[in-house]
Amino acid sequence: AKRSGRGRSVVYASSLGAASRRMHTIEQALREGLAHGQFELHFQPKVDARSLRALGVEALMRWEHPVLGSISPGEFIPAAERCGLIRELGALALEHACLAARELPRLSVAVNVSPLQLMEPGFVKSVERMLVSTGVGPSLLHLEVTESLMMEDAQAAFKRLHALRELGVHVALDDFGTGFSSLAYLRAFPFHTLKIDRSFVRSLTEHSDARAIVNTIVQMAGVLGMRTVAEGVETERELAIIRSIRCHEVQGYLVARPMSLPKLKDWLAGRPI
Ligand code: C2E
Numbered sequence: 428a429k430r431s432g433r434g435r436s437v438v439y440a441s442s443l444g445a446a447s448r449r450m451h452t453i454e455q456a457l458r459e460g461l462a463h464g465q466f467e468l469h470f471q472p473k474v475d476a477r478s479l480r481a482l483g484v485e486a487l488m489r490w491e492h493p494v495l496g497s498i499s500p501g502e503f504i505p506a507a508e509r510c511g512l513i514r515e516l517g518a519l520a521l522e523h524a525c526l527a528a529r530e531l532p533r534l535s536v537a538v539n540v541s542p543l544q545l546m547e548p549g550f551v552k553s554v555e556r557m558l559v560s561t562g563v564g565p566s567l568l569h570l571e572v573t574e575s576l577m578m579e580d581a582q583a584a585f586k587r588l589h590a591l592r593e594l595g596v597h598v599a600l601d602d603f604g605t606g607f608s609s610l611a612y613l614r615a616f617p618f619h620t621l622k623i624d625r626s627f628v629r630s631l632t633e634h635s636d637a638r639a640i641v642n643t644i645v646q647m648a649g650v651l652g653m654r655t656v657a658e659g660v661e662t663e664r665e666l667a668i669i670r671s672i673r674c675h676e677v678q679g680y681l682v683a684r685p686m687s688l689p690k691l692k693d694w695l696a697g698r699p700i
């Protein structure tokens with residue numbers, strides 16, 4: 428028993444060691460990356476589900492490290508949250524997104540906002556300043572937040588979101604359906620948009636209850652006056668079902684992958700406005 432116990436703890440310790448070394452490497456590299464301008468936004472179009480006309484884009488952070496190669500936001504965003512760099516990274520995303528919005532007339536630009544960043548004391552003021560300095564119309568800036576925001580202090584989070592709404596900024600609830608107590612939050616706060624998580628979209632073609640659930644979500648959002656976006660649509664079959672349940676907007680590889688601003692402009696130029 429002693430031997431197996433020891434064996435387990437050795438395996439545990441060494442894998443933990445590798446993970447924490449990687450984390451440390453990433454955190455060091457984040458600091459340098461910010462100083463050296465290694466971060467860039469890519470943009471993924473959101474289109475009208477019926478006409479496929481582009482309505483807006485979602486800004487997604489990209490990081491190409493000279494030695495470590497490309498690191499996914501799924502890894503570096505949590506790292507930035509842990510080591511206190513998310514505010515700086517978030518400010519960069521907000522600024523670059525607003526600058527991009529100026530070059531994309533009529534299209535909304537959505538930025539993902541971490542709970543830590545949103546709850547930062549000066550956040551609403553910094554958004555206001557950014558809108559003024561870039562001249563972007565507030566309703567063209569969409570901020571995407573997840574339910575995890577409401578976990579700590581829902582009351583305080585709602586206050587923040589209200590202040591943003593007052594500015595005229597649009598607020599979207601991201602990854603809808605992956606968290607807890609979703610319905611309670613929807614009643615408590617009037618989001619402009621509800622983004623239905625990719626996991627639901629994926630199961631649409633396989634499970635008949637998935638279709639009933641998404642249908643209900645879309646209906647309910649309609650009653651509450653919210654727009655709906657289906658995330659991660661990859662196939663024509665998924666698109667057909669999304670259309671049949673009258674979800675407003677579609678985002679996913681079927682329409683376009685996230686791309687650099689110049690590529691996005693080329694992509695837009697080849698489409699009906
Ligand atoms: P998210 O906000 O849910 O963004 C959607 C993710 O799904 C993106 O991954 C996008 O590239 C991917 N995606 C889009 N369409 C499809 C599809 O059809 N199929 C599949 N399989 N995937 C699709 P990405 O760019 O790796 O970003 C991952 C997450 O990192 C984002 O999830 C978001 O939570 C976070 N993130 C990215 N950029 C930022 C940022 O600037 N700030 C913050 N706070 N978070 C960010």
Ligand code: CA
Nearest residue numbers: 485539571601
């Ligand atoms: Ca998002």
Ligand code: CA
Nearest residue numbers: 601602622658
């Ligand atoms: Ca999402």
Ligand code: CA
Nearest residue numbers: 573601602624
């Ligand atoms: Ca997500």
